[in-house]
Amino acid sequence: MDKNTRICIIGGGPAGLSAGMYLEKKGYENYTILERNDRVGGKCWSPTYNGRRYEMGAIMGVPSYYAVHDVEEFCGITHDGPKLNRNYKNAQGQVIEPFEPKKNILKIPRLLKMKKQLKLFGELLETKYKGYDINGHRGVAEGRYDGFAVTPGREPVKGENPNLKDLALPFSEFCKKNGVELIQDIWIGPYTSFGYGYFDEIPAGYVVKYLDFQTTMNFVKINLWTWQNGTQFIWEQLNDHLKNHARLNSSIEKVERKDGKVYVTVNGAVEEYDKIIVTAPLHIPGTRTDGQKGMDEYFDVRDDERELFSKIDYERYDVLAVETKP
Numbered sequence: 001m002d003k004n005t006r007i008c009i010i011g012g013g014p015a016g017l018s019a020g021m022y023l024e025k026k027g028y029e030n031y032t033i034l035e036r037n038d039r040v041g042g043k044c045w046s047p048t049y050n051g052r053r054y055e056m057g058a059i060m061g062v063p064s065y066y067a068v069h070d071v072e073e074f075c076g077i078t079h080d081g082p083k084l085n086r087n088y089k090n091a092q093g094q095v096i097e098p099f100e101p102k103k104n105i106l107k108i109p110r111l112l113k114m115k116k117q118l119k120l121f122g123e124l125l126e127t128k129y130k131g132y133d134i135n136g137h138r139g140v141a142e143g144r145y146d147g148f149a150v151t152p153g154r155e156p157v158k159g160e161n162p163n164l165k166d167l168a169l170p171f172s173e174f175c176k177k178n179g180v181e182l183i184q185d186i187w188i189g190p191y192t193s194f195g196y197g198y199f200d201e202i203p204a205g206y207v208v209k210y211l212d213f214q215t216t217m218n219f220v221k222i223n224l225w226t227w228q229n230g231t232q233f234i235w236e237q238l239n240d241h242l243k244n245h246a247r248l249n250s251s252i253e254k255v256e257r258k259d260g261k262v263y264v265t266v267n268g269a270v271e272e273y274d275k276i277i278v279t280a281p282l283h284i285p286g287t288r289t290d291g292q293k294g295m296d297e298y299f300d301v302r303d304d305e306r307e308l309f310s311k312i313d314y315e316r317y318d319v320l321a322v323e324t325k326p
């Protein structure tokens with residue numbers, strides 16, 4: 001692709017800003033990031049209150065978030081926040097160690113079984129489901145993988161693996177099929193309780209895309225990263241370090257693809273681009289009070305695109321902040 005290709009990126013959240021960074025690193029500097037809000041970061045939102053930043057969206061990362069590491073390197077920052085801790089309590093409020101058989105005498109058989117299944121699951125992902133974690137997840141439904149490795153080098157990889165079709169099963173069925181039902185007790189914490197959906201509904205591919213084995217084990221071992229000034233700080237820094245800063249308060253009224261070009265009507269004026277990358281929601285059911293729209297409402301979407309986007313399922317997830325007396 002010509003290095004002067006004019007690329008429009010919709011959305012100044014982690015995905016849009018990272019797209020700008022990776023383009024810039026490859027020598028494509030003619031990109032424009034359009035952000036509808038008056039701030040960057042998207043769902044990484046760390047508002048300031050009484051001089052301190054609080055998290056109203058993303059909170060933490062793990063060492064296997066290689067793309068975030070790339071951003072840190074690009075900006076010369078690091079995960080300098082407090083170490084997170086976690087404990088589990090039973091219904092009576094006593095602290096328990098759910099994953100430590102020796103400290104949970106009554107549950108020893110179940111916990112030992114769970115530990116065994118966890119080991120088996122790790123092995124299955126590496127062998128039977130080789131290719132399950134390839135970025136992009138292209139071809140999974142046809143039993144192949146084709147994309148970039150999750151390792152820091154992100155080498156391109158491709159191959160055949162008919163077992164990958166199982167990733168289309170709901171995660172609970174996938175676990176049952178492989179005799180590892182108990183591992184759901186571990187995955188449910190950073191998955192369902194974080195608002196990503198229910199294991200009897202969500203395809204296994206979607207679960208392991210985010211919670212690949214490495215990432216899950218980082219959660220289990222509480223090997224977590226945080227940022228002193230909040231997760232939004234990472235993206236503010238990236239925006240500052242990019243050659244082309246995101247254009248805030250960009251209201252996109254229309255996008256038309258015509259004769260190999262893309263025409264974007266933004267804040268009343270038409271802009272011409274060669275390519276477009278969309279990192280904003282593809283479809284939003286109903287009307288949102290903040291005015292955010294799905295891509296299918298302002299784009300010249302084709303029927304097949306509209307049908308595909310309409311399959312996206314949404315869980316309502318509210319974040320509340322309350323002040324308490326010390």
Ligand SMILES: Cc1cc2nc3c(=O)[nH]c(=O)nc-3n(C[C@H](O)[C@H](O)[C@H](O)COP(=O)(O)OP(=O)(O)OC[C@H]3O[C@@H](n4cnc5c(N)ncnc54)[C@H](O)[C@@H]3O)c2cc1C
Nearest residue numbers: 011012013014015034035036042043044057058059060280
């Ligand atoms: C409560 C909560 C907790 C989370 N915790 C974590 C965590 O601890 N660790 C973690 O790694 N992840 C966490 N996440 C997920 C993480 O925040 C998201 O994966 C990440 O923000 C997704 O980035 P994105 O760029 O794809 O989308 P977004 O962050 O949604 O960014 C999209 C951007 O596009 C903009 N936009 C939308 N429509 C338009 C339009 N029409 N025109 C122009 N711009 C538009 C939006 O304003 C936004 O800035 C959490 C999310 C939530 C909500």
